[in-house]
Amino acid sequence: MTYFRATDPFPLESADHTKLHEFYTRLAAGRLATTRCAGCRRLAWPPRAFCGECGADRFDWVDLSGEGTVHAFTVQETGLPAGFQGPRVFAIVKIDGLRVFSILVDADPAKVAIGSAVRLSPLRVADDPGGSARWLPAFRLA
Amino acid sequence: MRKVALVGAGVSRFGVRKASYRDLIWEAGKACFDSVPAVKPKDVEGLVVGSVMPERTAFQSHISSLAAEALGIRPSALSARTEHMCASGTVGIRYAYAFIAAGLADLVMVLGVEKLNQPAGEEAILNMGTGVDREWEASFGLTAPPCFALAAQRHMAQYGTTEEQLARIGVKNHTHASKNPNAHFQKGATLAQVLGSRMISSPLRLFMCSPITDGAAAVLIASEDRARSLTDKPVWIRGTAQALDGFQLTSLHEDYAHWPALARAAQSAYRMAGVTARDVNVAEVHDCFAIAELIAYEELGFCGKGEGGPFAAQGRSDYGGDVVVNPRGGLIGCGHPLGATGVAQAAEVYAQLRGEAGARQAPDAAIGLTHNNSGMGEHVVMIYGRDAG
Numbered sequence A: 001m002t003y004f005r006a007t008d009p010f011p012l013e014s015a016d017h018t019k020l021h022e023f024y025t026r027l028a029a030g031r032l033a034t035t036r037c038a039g040c041r042r043l044a045w046p047p048r049a050f051c052g053e054c055g056a057d058r059f060d061w062v063d064l065s066g067e068g069t070v071h072a073f074t075v076q077e078t079g080l081p082a083g084f085q086g087p088r089v090f091a092i093v094k095i096d097g098l099r100v101f102s103i104l105v106d107a108d109p110a111k112v113a114i115g116s117a118v119r120l121s122p123l124r125v126a127d128d129p130g131g132s133a134r135w136l137p138a139f140r141l142a
Numbered sequence B: 001m002r003k004v005a006l007v008g009a010g011v012s013r014f015g016v017r018k019a020s021y022r023d024l025i026w027e028a029g030k031a032c033f034d035s036v037p038a039v040k041p042k043d044v045e046g047l048v049v050g051s052v053m054p055e056r057t058a059f060q061s062h063i064s065s066l067a068a069e070a071l072g073i074r075p076s077a078l079s080a081r082t083e084h085m086c087a088s089g090t091v092g093i094r095y096a097y098a099f100i101a102a103g104l105a106d107l108v109m110v111l112g113v114e115k116l117n118q119p120a121g122e123e124a125i126l127n128m129g130t131g132v133d134r135e136w137e138a139s140f141g142l143t144a145p146p147c148f149a150l151a152a153q154r155h156m157a158q159y160g161t162t163e164e165q166l167a168r169i170g171v172k173n174h175t176h177a178s179k180n181p182n183a184h185f186q187k188g189a190t191l192a193q194v195l196g197s198r199m200i201s202s203p204l205r206l207f208m209c210s211p212i213t214d215g216a217a218a219v220l221i222a223s224e225d226r227a228r229s230l231t232d233k234p235v236w237i238r239g240t241a242q243a244l245d246g247f248q249l250t251s252l253h254e255d256y257a258h259w260p261a262l263a264r265a266a267q268s269a270y271r272m273a274g275v276t277a278r279d280v281n282v283a284e285v286h287d288c289f290a291i292a293e294l295i296a297y298e299e300l301g302f303c304g305k306g307e308g309g310p311f312a313a314q315g316r317s318d319y320g321g322d323v324v325v326n327p328r329g330g331l332i333g334c335g336h337p338l339g340a341t342g343v344a345q346a347a348e349v350y351a352q353l354r355g356e357a358g359a360r361q362a363p364d365a366a367i368g369l370t371h372n373n374s375g376m377g378e379h380v381v382m383i384y385g386r387d388a389g
């Protein structure tokens, strides 16, 4: 392998590492979830453990529908970071009134348009250093 | 508050440099001290170093002390590093300004430095992902180009902005860079070359993007009394402002063609300086991508919202137009060594307002502006004047 200062591009998702582990547990089961503030009932994206509006740190987990539409997108062909392949479709997905940044997997770039219907397609990435599976909330054309 | 001025400036050669992190500090420091012979390193009371990722690119922290020692500066009033992604340099200038205006220091150097190129090219790009949210953005492989491409897509859809109008900004800045011996690119570019260059992230092509560049820049900033004792042509800091819309892409204005934080920063900097957009003769704006310069025209008030494309195509941002934008070649032509960029912008305005910019001189430049951003959601604007105001 080429000389490299090693790095892990993916978050540590387990309960040992993040207050948001429930998000990843549900994602592994095919569900897209986020937090609703227990103080002001505000729905957040991405999920968060402290509410910047009311200051509460209590929250409930809420499942989203997992189906949305493309609000904006771009296709990156070259210049991607090590370990990521082009062409890569980056998109802002509108889902249940929230804007979610993600990628569209297995998408023919020519078939993507603003307004295209998409659905959640959890993407398994490299296991964490402890051997636990990791997932990212990716989407695909519906 | 006391008045504050630039009294010296220097930049290293920008490019893919056969040079270490410390080599670049030496080059910019030397060029800056050479610009004001009355100042020796021991006279400098403070140092602020803008640098984003030496932990990854040089495996090095403790940056301000390293740079102070490299240059023979023994800080007695201020020593700090600013990390604020692409705007780190200008944020450092704001700190120096505040210390001096408050009377806590009289002479401070602000130096920006970045050694981005690595033995493995793909690592340099990987490192750029540290500037976006690791958990919710960078984990997907996001770096800057797709962010700004999303803004370009929206601007084209909403205002009919064309690829050719974006390309005009690439042509202008590459052409300006050809007159700057320190620029990364020296050959200029034609419209056909820009439109024919390879696609990076639709609709942004290679020559509409800033490259991965190594470089450093330094300025010396002084209180009014010290400034007048060191030079007969101080360049005064007349206004400074910073504003944030958000960090993650999904926290920004829903339409990425709108950057409200830039408009807010510009208005408060203009107000502080007692000037308007129309008074600006020369502007160094943050053209990390051509669309960023185009949107900056609008949010800075050089033209109306949605008019950035025609403004570029009609040459109104070039010599002979309303305002000379990016005379040194911008980030597209000079490259973008993150922490160095904002300081290099200040160095260019320093030369322009002193009438010392040579082949790049904007005629009768009295008011200069710099705009440095950290992503689309955070903006820093500085106003400089030939007169103290």
Ligand SMILES: [Zn+2]
Residues within 6 Å of the ligand: A037, A038, A039, A040, A041, A042, A051, A052, A053, A054, A055, A056
């Ligand atoms: Zn709340």
